[in-house]
Amino acid sequence: MKTIASLFLSTYPDANSLQIAASSVALVKQINAALHAVAIDVEIPDVSNALSKLLLDLPYKIQEAEATSRKRGKVLLEAIVQEAARGGVTLTTQDLTASPALMGDVAAEHSRYFDVGLVGLAAGNQTARMMAEALLFGSGRPTLLLPDAMEVGILDHIVIAWDGSRVAARAVADAQAFLERASMITVLTVTDEKPLPGHGIGERLALGLRARGLVAEAAPIQAGDRSIGTALQEHALKIGGKQLVMGGYGHSRIRDFVLGGATEGILSDLRLPVLLSH
Template identity: 80%
Template sequence: MKFMASLYLATYPDANTSKIAANAVALVKQIDAALHAIAINVDIPDVSNALSNYLLDLPYKIQEVDATSRKCGKDLLEAIAQKAVQGGVDLTTQELAAPPALMGDSAAKHSRYFDICLVGWAPANQTARMLAEAILFGSGRPTLLLPDSTHVGTLGHIVVAGDGSRVAARAVADARAFLERASMITVVTVTDEKPFPGQGIGERLALGLRTRGLVAEAVSIQAGDSSIGTALQEHALKIGGNLLTMGGYGHYRVRDFVLGGATEGILADLRLPVLLSH
């Protein structure tokens, strides 16, 4: 059965850069997956009246925004199509349109039909962040964040954040396609962040991975004055990790996200590809 990855492209007001094309194709090629790329275009309802038309020319401004969003989406899809041909990746594309407040919901509902969701990431791109949070907490699927500042190379060394929690266990299961192809897996436990449900959690997980025929080891670190998200990423980069996988903590209620400290730390300062599961 073919593994299916979906890629969600922010188009307005903050659009993804063309870097997402090369990164998404490089990633799915490594796990022998097919890619379905979706441009999320903005669809602003016409709320104009005679006065607003006269003073602001709202219909024209709305058409201008819609056209800008659609053009950006088409350009991104074309860039991905070119990279997919070069990389020999099976690709299908689609355009969705939704009001600004519902773009995240639309992406989350659509993503439930795929195995993994990809979102491009840049620190100041609030549209991409909104899509990522909505998909992570609303899709039931793992969400893989691809930083625009990073070139996705071979994902040979996978770093697993292990704390014995339900979401951490879910993340390991969701990362199976990457773990099976990894040359090295390091389970990292941050010991000074919170109490754990038992002793030797990291080593127990690493042993389970080794029993399955994978190369895995466990290490413990301390966050110190850093956030847990920063500590995990810094250690992953220090040991040559190419992908960090971890549980995504948070709740989705009345369109407001309440994020756990580790998740917020990752989203605030993404330094390498991170697979989050909720």
């Protein structure tokens, strides 16, 4: 059965960069997956009254914002079509509309029909951040975050953030397509952040991966005065890691997401592709 990844593109008020086209196609090609790209265009409810129409011309501003959003979505989808054709990746595309507050909910709902959700994340793009959080907690699928303007290379070294928890175990299972194609896997355990369920848990996971024919090693690290998200990403990059796999901690509360420290750190300052599972 062929894996299908769904990519959700933000178009308003900030749009994804065109780099996301090449990055998403390169990523799915590495795991022999198909891609379903979705542009979510904004649909702004008209709540204007006579005074706002007279002073602000609010209906025109709404039409202008919606037209800009549609144009951005069209440009992004056209770029992905071109990249997929060059890369030989099976692609389908779709346009959806949503109010600004519901863009994340719409993305999460549609992601449930695919195997993994992709989001291009950049600092300051609150719509992309909203989509990432909604996918993580609402889709029931793993969420793969891509640094929006960064080129995705060969994901040959996968780094697993391991604390022995349920969500970490789910992330490892959800990352199977990437793990089985990696030439190296490093299991990171942060030893000074919280109590762990025993000693040597990283080596225990690495041993299990090696028993499955994979090349894996364990590496305990300390966060020190760094945030946990920063410590994990910095060490992953230091050792040549190309993708981080980790559990996503937190819960949703009517679109108000309460995040764990590591998850918040990743979403706030994404430095490499990260697969999150909840």
